[in-house]
Amino acid sequence: KNIQMNRAAAPGPNAAFHLPREVDLDEGLVDLDLRNDSDTPDVPPPTDSTPEILKRALSGLSARWKNWWIRGILTLAMISVFFLIIYMGSFMLMLLVLGIQVKCFHEIITIGYRVYHSYDLPWFRSLSWYFLLCVNYFFYGETVADYFGTFVQRREQLQFLIRYHRFISFALYLAGFCMFVLSLVKKHYRLQFYMFAWTHVTLLITVTQSHLVIQNLFEGMIWFLVPISSVICNDIAAYIFGFFFGRTPLIKLSPKKTWEGFIGGGFSTVLFGFVFSYFLAQHQYFVCPVEYNSETNRFVTECEPSELFQLKKYSVPLLLQAVLGWETVNMYPFQMHSIALSTFASLIGPFGGFFASGFKRAFKIKDFADTIPGHGGIMDRFDCQYLMATFVHVYITSFIRGPNPSKVLKQLLVLQPEQQLNVYRTLKSHLVEKGILQPSLRG
Amino acid sequence: LDSVWKNWWIRGILTLAMISVFFLIIYMGSFMLMLLVLGIQVKCFHEIITIGYRVYHSYDLPWFRSLSWYFLLCVNYFFYGETVADYFGTFVQRREQLQFLIRYHRFISFALYLAGFCMFVLSLVKKHYRLQFYMFAWTHVTLLITVTQSHLVIQNLFEGMIWFLVPISSVICNDIAAYIFGFFFGRTPLIKLSPKKTWEGFIGGGFSTVLFGFVFSYFLAQHQYFVCPVEYNSETNRFVTECEPSELFQLKKYSVPLLLQAVLGWETVNMYPFQMHSIALSTFASLIGPFGGFFASGFKRAFKIKDFADTIPGHGGIMDRFDCQYLMATFVHVYITSFIRGPNPSKVLKQLLVLQPEQQLNVYRTLKSHLVEKGILQIQENSYS
Numbered sequence: 001k002n003i004q005m006n007r008a009a010a011p012g013p014n015a016a017f018h019l020p021r022e023v024d025l026d027e028g029l030v031d032l033d034l035r036n037d038s039d040t041p042d043v044p045p046p047t048d049s050t051p052e053i054l055k056r057a058l059s060g061l062s063a064r065w066k067n068w069w070i071r072g073i074l075t076l077a078m079i080s081v082f083f084l085i086i087y088m089g090s091f092m093l094m095l096l097v098l099g100i101q102v103k104c105f106h107e108i109i110t111i112g113y114r115v116y117h118s119y120d121l122p123w124f125r126s127l128s129w130y131f132l133l134c135v136n137y138f139f140y141g142e143t144v145a146d147y148f149g150t151f152v153q154r155r156e157q158l159q160f161l162i163r164y165h166r167f168i169s170f171a172l173y174l175a176g177f178c179m180f181v182l183s184l185v186k187k188h189y190r191l192q193f194y195m196f197a198w199t200h201v202t203l204l205i206t207v208t209q210s211h212l213v214i215q216n217l218f219e220g221m222i223w224f225l226v227p228i229s230s231v232i233c234n235d236i237a238a239y240i241f242g243f244f245f246g247r248t249p250l251i252k253l254s255p256k257k258t259w260e261g262f263i264g265g266g267f268s269t270v271l272f273g274f275v276f277s278y279f280l281a282q283h284q285y286f287v288c289p290v291e292y293n294s295e296t297n298r299f300v301t302e303c304e305p306s307e308l309f310q311l312k313k314y315s316v317p318l319l320l321q322a323v324l325g326w327e328t329v330n331m332y333p334f335q336m337h338s339i340a341l342s343t344f345a346s347l348i349g350p351f352g353g354f355f356a357s358g359f360k361r362a363f364k365i366k367d368f369a370d371t372i373p374g375h376g377g378i379m380d381r382f383d384c385q386y387l388m389a390t391f392v393h394v395y396i397t398s399f400i401r402g403p404n405p406s407k408v409l410k411q412l413l414v415l416q417p418e419q420q421l422n423v424y425r426t427l428k429s430h431l432v433e434k435g436i437l438q439p440s441l442r443g
Numbered sequence: 444l445d446s447v448w449k450n451w452w453i454r455g456i457l458t459l460a461m462i463s464v465f466f467l468i469i470y471m472g473s474f475m476l477m478l479l480v481l482g483i484q485v486k487c488f489h490e491i492i493t494i495g496y497r498v499y500h501s502y503d504l505p506w507f508r509s510l511s512w513y514f515l516l517c518v519n520y521f522f523y524g525e526t527v528a529d530y531f532g533t534f535v536q537r538r539e540q541l542q543f544l545i546r547y548h549r550f551i552s553f554a555l556y557l558a559g560f561c562m563f564v565l566s567l568v569k570k571h572y573r574l575q576f577y578m579f580a581w582t583h584v585t586l587l588i589t590v591t592q593s594h595l596v597i598q599n600l601f602e603g604m605i606w607f608l609v610p611i612s613s614v615i616c617n618d619i620a621a622y623i624f625g626f627f628f629g630r631t632p633l634i635k636l637s638p639k640k641t642w643e644g645f646i647g648g649g650f651s652t653v654l655f656g657f658v659f660s661y662f663l664a665q666h667q668y669f670v671c672p673v674e675y676n677s678e679t680n681r682f683v684t685e686c687e688p689s690e691l692f693q694l695k696k697y698s699v700p701l702l703l704q705a706v707l708g709w710e711t712v713n714m715y716p717f718q719m720h721s722i723a724l725s726t727f728a729s730l731i732g733p734f735g736g737f738f739a740s741g742f743k744r745a746f747k748i749k750d751f752a753d754t755i756p757g758h759g760g761i762m763d764r765f766d767c768q769y770l771m772a773t774f775v776h777v778y779i780t781s782f783i784r785g786p787n788p789s790k791v792l793k794q795l796l797v798l799q800p801e802q803q804l805n806v807y808r809t810l811k812s813h814l815v816e817k818g819i820l821q822i823q824e825n826s827y828s
Binding site for chain 1: 563709731734810813817
């Protein structure tokens with residue numbers, strides 16, 4: 001049992017900045033990570049996944065037009081599927097978001113495998129999917145507990161899962177962590193750590209965003225539809241403006257983007273959002289928070305629309321009065337919020353797209369995957385949506401609503417009796433002070 | 444002295460120095476401990492980021508060092524803002540400017556983060572895309588590890604200093620005890636990753652840690668200073684730890700299981716319920732804590748470094764000392780929120796006061812009927828409908 005001291009005598013104060021010899025010898029390994037064009041295997045050109053039908057129908061056209069047609073047809077197909085699922089309701093939308101999340105995760109992880117040639121890494125594919133499952137379990141468990149309180153309370157087995165939910169999720173995650181440590185293999189340490197980090201960053205991006213999208217959805221379908229459609233509209237409008245008027249390049253990262261497209265797309269998106277909100281706000285189906293009706297066992301969206309969705313008279317600013325000729329106009333307050341959402345979609349949303357472009361250039365891939373013929377992978381369609389989802393959620397919690405009342409009640413009922421009594425008394429005096437609670441006449 | 448003994452002396456002296464500083468800061472109170480945790484977090488972040496720079500030769504990357512520190516600042520602002528709002532409610536309510544910051548805290552934090560994100564995108568330079576993305580990911584993973592853990596450590600600390608001291612000392616005790624047992628009895632290697640660890644050390648260290656935690660908790664639980672949640676007293680403008688100790692910290696009679704009765708000769712014993720919880724904490728520290736150490740060992744082998752940094756002579760970097768603590772902090776936090784206490788009552792009250800009036804009224808009525816049902820509220824008190 002030799003006690004080997006690993007270190008020489010304590011080095012001087014600047015030692016931290018001098019590379020120990022081991023790292024210098026490591027250059028070969030580092031260069032492996034930063035191999036230039038010749039070494040990084042280019043992703044093979046996407047296998048043509050267009051359905052046979054389309055290929056036959058378009059066989060007569062030149063390659064460029066064929067591409068356009070394929071792209072156009074797929075766009076229409078996606079939009080139709082989207083409308084269908086909206087019609088089918090919030091639960092189907094939730095499943096759709098979940099499915100998209102899983103596919104995005106799969107696409108990004110697959111890129112990681114290709115970059116690091118790590119298909120044969122022991123255990124790793126199973127571990128990545130296991131972590132995805134754990135994190136989803138944690139987030140969806142919290143959502144279910146909050147929103148489906150009545151559903152849950154009637155089932156005894158679920159009570160246990162809900163009460164100790166965090167502990168169970170943490171234990172599941174720990175099991176995965178320990179499996180990772182036990183799976184470390186001598187020659188592949190660095191690769192395994194890279195894949196571990198890659199998995200975690202991917203989870204951070206995809207799962208948290210999809211969770212926030214679903215929270216927005218449960219607030220009311222309009223909070224889901226308006227942001228998503230604003231981003232899509234911005235993409236399309238910026239493209240069209242760039243096509244017709246594009247002259248000044250916007251950013252070196254995406255040479256096809258132009259300032260004309262950016263600005264024109266921005267104004268179009270704000271206008272689109274404004275008008276689209278007007279139509280959506282009239283229907284309870286889009287405006288009411290999703291609730292679970294325990295009698296009918298279904299999701300319902302019926303409610304008294306909140307103030308945001310009731311017409312109000314606004315006085316038109318003097319500048320516009322001359323143009324429009326109206327003195328007052330009836331609008332939904334929500335339309336004001338839609339301006340904020342659309343502005344974000346056109347100003348900051350594109351940064352998500354630039355981030356994805358930079359990522360693709362960094363890893364020398366043309367598209368994230370070949371899932372959608374003509375469009376690339378699911379991530380290619382959703383790269384701008386990410387920041388949007390978080391922004392909408394932060395916007396709602398900061399400006400629109402406070403906490404979820406049933407969640408607050410749930411926390412209250414778990415407190416100690418003395419704490420409950422204190423809260424009760426403070427709440428009562430607050431309500432009386434505000435005049436919300438009237439003292440009754442009995443003694 | 445020859446170099447082996449010199450190393451031992453340096454290591455030993457620094458260990459004593461660190462322990463003394465730790466005791467001093469405990470004596471100075473919770474606020475100083477919070478600053479200590481914050482300082483350690485920043486140093487750990489710095490160490491890991493520096494390793495990233497070395498691995499990727501990215502010292503000259505435009506903007507990147509500033510961006511990493513900016514993200515650290517943003518995430519800390521977010522977490523500490525939430526903590527301040529929860530725990531220092533009275534302090535905050537008296538200052539008007541802070542009200543705005545608190546009310547829109549999430550939005551402000553998000554806006555700050557977004558600014559950093561956009562700066563990152565704008566800083567992407569043609570030849571260095573991959574490097575920049577790697578450093579971006581490295582920064583985020585490091586933030587995830589260091590900042591969230593330190594935030595949880597501070598939340599545990601505010602629950603009561605005992606929830607900070609017992610876990611940390613259990614991990615340290617496990618390290619030392621496993622080393623001693625391994626030194627004297629070590630024969631069977633434990634894991635290929637760390638060839639010096641042995642099963643004898645692991646098991647011996649485990650039992651010692653549980654015993655240590657049990658005894659240590661007994662002594663700590665007797666003092667209000669360690670047991671009471673930290674509160675901010677707005678009159679004296681100081682942190683106070685005075686309270687009526689909760690049930691966990693009041694002696695209870697336990698009947699000794701029959702097996703132990705023969706050994707110890709007692710039929711009942713007076714213990715603090717907290718000591719039972721300390722068994723759970725110490726068991727985690729000895730079973731799962733080492734995995735944090737193996738993770739750090741694997742990391743050092745993967746990137747071919749001997750230590751995270753040279754901050755502490757004889758010991759390496761701050762990360763080297765704290766690698767086992769990470770999982771511990773999260774476990775203690777999850778343990779507390781799952782088994783010990785419910786949500787923080789002032790936080791619940793804060794949320795209540797932000798609801799819409801009709802929602803408040805509904806909650807009030809539901810709460811009232813619940814309290815009446817449980818007999819906590821007497822009907823005579825209720826002169827309001």
